[in-house]
Amino acid sequence: xxxxxxxxxxxxxxxxxxxxxxxxxxxxxxxxxxxxxxxxxxxxxxxxxxxxxxxxxxxxxxxxxxxxxxxxxxxxxxxxxxxxxxxxxxxxxxxxxxxxxxxxxxxxxxxxxxxxxxxxxxxxxxxxxxxxxxxxxxxxxxxxxxxxxxxxxxxxxxxxxxxxxxxxxxxxxxxxxxxxxxxxxxxxxxxxxxxxxxxxxxxxxxxxxxxxxxxxxxxxxxxxxxxxxxxxxxxxxxxxxxxxxxxxxxxxxxxxxxxxxxxxxxxxxxxxxxxxxxxxxxxxxxxxxxxxxxxxxxxxxxxxxxxxxxxxxxxxxxxxxxxxxxxxxxxxxxxxxxxxxxxxxxxxxxxxxxxxxxxxxxxxxxxxx
Amino acid sequence: xxxxxxxxxxxxxxxxxxxxxxxxxxxxxxxxxxxxxxxxxxxxxxxxxxxxxxxxxxxxxxxxxxxxxxxxxxxxxxxxxxxxxxxxxxxxxxxxxxxxxxxxxxxxxxxxxxxxxxxxxxxxxxxxxxxxxxxxxxxxxxxxxxxxxxxxxxxxxxxxxxxxxxxxxxxxxxxxxxxxxxxxxxxxxxxxxxxxxxxxxxxxxxxxxxxxxxxxxxxxxxxxxxxxxxxxxxxxxxxxxxxxxxxxxxxxxxxxxxxxxxxxxxxxxxxxxxxxxxxxxxxxxx
Amino acid sequence: xxxxxxxxxxxxxxxxxxxxxxxxxxxxxxxxxxxxxxxxxxxxxxxxxxxxxxxxxxxxxxxxxxxxxxxxxxxxxxxxxxxxxxxxxxxxxxxxxxxxxxxxxxxxxxxxxxxxxxxxxxxxxxxxxxxxxxxxxxxxxxxxxxxxxxxxxxxxxxxxxxxxxxxxxxxxxxxxxxxxxxxxxxxxxxxxxxxxxxxxxxxxxxxxxxxxxxxxxxxxxxxxxxxxxxxxxxxxxxxxxxxxxxxxxxxxxxxxxxxxxxxxxxxxxxxxxxxxxxxxxxxxxxxx
Numbered sequence: 001x002x003x004x005x006x007x008x009x010x011x012x013x014x015x016x017x018x019x020x021x022x023x024x025x026x027x028x029x030x031x032x033x034x035x036x037x038x039x040x041x042x043x044x045x046x047x048x049x050x051x052x053x054x055x056x057x058x059x060x061x062x063x064x065x066x067x068x069x070x071x072x073x074x075x076x077x078x079x080x081x082x083x084x085x086x087x088x089x090x091x092x093x094x095x096x097x098x099x100x101x102x103x104x105x106x107x108x109x110x111x112x113x114x115x116x117x118x119x120x121x122x123x124x125x126x127x128x129x130x131x132x133x134x135x136x137x138x139x140x141x142x143x144x145x146x147x148x149x150x151x152x153x154x155x156x157x158x159x160x161x162x163x164x165x166x167x168x169x170x171x172x173x174x175x176x177x178x179x180x181x182x183x184x185x186x187x188x189x190x191x192x193x194x195x196x197x198x199x200x201x202x203x204x205x206x207x208x209x210x211x212x213x214x215x216x217x218x219x220x221x222x223x224x225x226x227x228x229x230x231x232x233x234x235x236x237x238x239x240x241x242x243x244x245x246x247x248x249x250x251x252x253x254x255x256x257x258x259x260x261x262x263x264x265x266x267x268x269x270x271x272x273x274x275x276x277x278x279x280x281x282x283x284x285x286x287x288x289x290x291x292x293x294x295x296x297x298x299x300x301x302x303x304x305x306x307x308x309x310x311x312x313x314x315x316x317x318x319x320x321x322x323x324x325x326x327x328x329x330x331x332x333x334x335x336x337x338x339x340x341x342x343x344x345x346x347x348x349x350x351x352x353x354x355x356x357x358x359x360x361x362x363x364x365x366x367x368x369x
Numbered sequence: 370x371x372x373x374x375x376x377x378x379x380x381x382x383x384x385x386x387x388x389x390x391x392x393x394x395x396x397x398x399x400x401x402x403x404x405x406x407x408x409x410x411x412x413x414x415x416x417x418x419x420x421x422x423x424x425x426x427x428x429x430x431x432x433x434x435x436x437x438x439x440x441x442x443x444x445x446x447x448x449x450x451x452x453x454x455x456x457x458x459x460x461x462x463x464x465x466x467x468x469x470x471x472x473x474x475x476x477x478x479x480x481x482x483x484x485x486x487x488x489x490x491x492x493x494x495x496x497x498x499x500x501x502x503x504x505x506x507x508x509x510x511x512x513x514x515x516x517x518x519x520x521x522x523x524x525x526x527x528x529x530x531x532x533x534x535x536x537x538x539x540x541x542x543x544x545x546x547x548x549x550x551x552x553x554x555x556x557x558x559x560x561x562x563x564x565x566x567x568x569x570x571x572x573x574x575x576x577x578x579x580x581x582x583x584x585x586x587x588x589x590x591x592x593x594x595x596x597x598x599x600x601x602x603x604x605x606x607x608x609x610x611x612x613x614x615x616x617x618x619x620x621x622x623x624x625x626x627x628x629x630x631x632x633x634x635x636x637x638x639x640x641x642x643x644x645x646x647x648x649x650x651x652x653x654x655x
Numbered sequence: 656x657x658x659x660x661x662x663x664x665x666x667x668x669x670x671x672x673x674x675x676x677x678x679x680x681x682x683x684x685x686x687x688x689x690x691x692x693x694x695x696x697x698x699x700x701x702x703x704x705x706x707x708x709x710x711x712x713x714x715x716x717x718x719x720x721x722x723x724x725x726x727x728x729x730x731x732x733x734x735x736x737x738x739x740x741x742x743x744x745x746x747x748x749x750x751x752x753x754x755x756x757x758x759x760x761x762x763x764x765x766x767x768x769x770x771x772x773x774x775x776x777x778x779x780x781x782x783x784x785x786x787x788x789x790x791x792x793x794x795x796x797x798x799x800x801x802x803x804x805x806x807x808x809x810x811x812x813x814x815x816x817x818x819x820x821x822x823x824x825x826x827x828x829x830x831x832x833x834x835x836x837x838x839x840x841x842x843x844x845x846x847x848x849x850x851x852x853x854x855x856x857x858x859x860x861x862x863x864x865x866x867x868x869x870x871x872x873x874x875x876x877x878x879x880x881x882x883x884x885x886x887x888x889x890x891x892x893x894x895x896x897x898x899x900x901x902x903x904x905x906x907x908x909x910x911x912x913x914x915x916x917x918x919x920x921x922x923x924x925x926x927x928x929x930x931x932x933x934x935x936x937x938x939x940x941x942x943x
Contacts, residue, residue, distance in 0.1 A: 047838075052371065052841065071844075073841065078843075079838070079839065081838065081839055084835075085835035085836045085838065087854055088858065089857045098840070099842075099843025099844055102840075102844070102846070103845070146843075373767045373769060373847075374770050377772070380762055380847075383756050383760075384757065384816075384822065387813070388817045391813070391814040392790055394797075395792075395793035396790055398797075399790065399793050457680060457683070462673065462677040463684070468688070470930070472691045472692045473691055475691075477933075477937065478922035478925070478933075479695070479876075479919050479922070480894050480919065482876075482878055482918070483894070484694065484698075484915075486897070486911050486915050487697060487698045487912070488694065490697075490701060490709070495712075496710045498714065501713075501714045505714065530694060535937060539937060541938070543938075562676075583784060584783075587784055587786060591786050593879055594898075598898060602902075613788065616791075617879075620791070620792050621883055632788075633786070633788040633792060634789065636789070637788075637789045640786050643784070647784075
């Protein structure tokens, strides 16, 4: 078992810098998820930890030892690939044992490790089959099994569930969580799916365009995002962003006017310095934080376009429309409602925002606390 | 990907070794030899000895003329034929596709010597099957090998027979890589099959057609076996002598390596010019 | 009612125009195919005819029974069976070595990033359009005079080992494979040459088959180089031995045709059995 430390890690392809100095401390035994949109550099970062990509700058240490110039095989890691990367011409058993056999590991030990992995993953009855005779979920188990066989200090997962259907994905997610508890080793997991990140991680690293936007526990990111990107990325459906303008400051609170809602105003208490009067800002409100009219601090009127009924809850897609004289374009809001209070399309509705359950961002996306 | 110089060159080493010894050095050496008088011992440097002779050598210009004549007639005919074969073999209406493919592709596996012998026999003046067939339909027989024009025709027919199918294979693969939905869209737009061929197939196939043409030109430019064996060392009277044959005669019959190297580099110059034309033809529009 | 008859009329006119086009297609292609098969057919017919039959005024389009006599005639004119033995051994050895060399080089170009890669690729592309004539003379001088290897197997096998289309084909094959597969082995500590041998090569089996067929055929039919370098009677390949007979006055043409058949028919059989690989190997040069 080992901690993984990234110090100012940079990756360049020619003149393009795609990771701009990443600092991450993964503790021993921790489950850390790298999440971000495609092209954010998360897979590159993982491949650099694995040793499959050169490190253009900075340092990566595994178990306290700098591994920049250490071969992948000697880093004490095992990796599970998005495509599973099973050798199509070998049986499951041969797939599991290939690496050990090639490195002259004693036969008895290889057999013991393969047996243990097959028991952990419950694939003992598949050992003689070829990968193409397996279902997607079974292939995934074999791919994980191949990692377990190595008895690594660190597991690396590169979008391992993205080729599975929705149901299987949930099942494998639970399976990987169980595996982490059972083995107790460090795991680093890359995904673009924030739900996977939220459900699996001890801590999440949110990446965007080669920068680390925030590192934190799932609920911390949800409740207290550092900026608009993280706020928008974490949570499903996404947080709503309402254009607003600062119209006054009063001690520890700032007074906002919502641009698209006919002059609706919200008094928002702040802990730090308030923005200047006249500044354009953005108010973030999660779908579940729209309350019934009058229950919050500021009521706004919207028109429901479409309603999605999921059974337990309903999501109303509402349009605020650009009000005359408004300084922002039309806004589409997603409002969560209890299933029993379904709305018909075309209804006008009034919802209410609470100052304490909304977040304020400046124009550049930075959080105003 | 990581930089792995040592590993990469270990895999490349045997290949690059063979390349250096048997290609790279000869390419340079051939150039050097072309500036030497090679029929004296030892060879001596004489920059204009071979190249000067080349410019004034009627045998060279005869071979150059014959080679270019074959190029200009045979390559376009063969490429057109290959396109026709490929398009028709690709037709969904075709029955017994396997038989037709066999008929056109089979010459690809036939060696130069074997088919040269057959063509020589088929076009024999007195007993060749071609003249017998001409006679049987009331046409006069032709003395194929005593006159330059029919002798050239036999060479071109033989080369076309041998290589049309080869080019058709490449073109057919190109046709099959054109997505079917392009044609479906054109059909819905009421574009006739013939117009589809000229406005969709040909433009999309152009890079491959050019590739085939360049390979064919470079192959034909070095034509050796057919005039060597079918028309008996470039006969009649040098009427079918090609650059390849002249090079063989100078280099390996007269052992005049310097002069043969100058001929070889003339061929290389032509090949480079043709490659440049190819690059120009297939350039991406700006 | 009227709309139904209109639609049935249009569909019947469509199918009749399809039929018309199909008939035209076959009417054009069938004679062309027969013309194309004709030389091969005549090769077989000639090989079964006695010499006096070949040189007689009658038109013979069907096989006779003199094939074995012709083989004997051929064997009397030149040691063709021995030459076939040399051709087979050389082609097999060449194919094995060349497949190994080109797939190793293709693997390096497909799967590694290294200094000078662009130069190597440019060289390979450049040699495709370079006339072989340019290397022929120095190659001959070097092998025959400097290495004193004329009339040996080495002379037939080694110089042709450089081959650019094969390397490009294997590079293409290896780079189409999912890279994760090799990374997975790398993470497991498998050495690069073992990844090549035990992961990459088994996955490339169909492409290796195509490559092997093309290379075997090239060696089997190679004429100019063997003609120059192995011209001594006991060292000739089969095409060279056969070529020496063409143009001689007192020679059995039935025998020459029997030799042509022995060179060609085995390849035709291989072609029919492995047409898919053949076509893939030839087409690979142009289609990316």
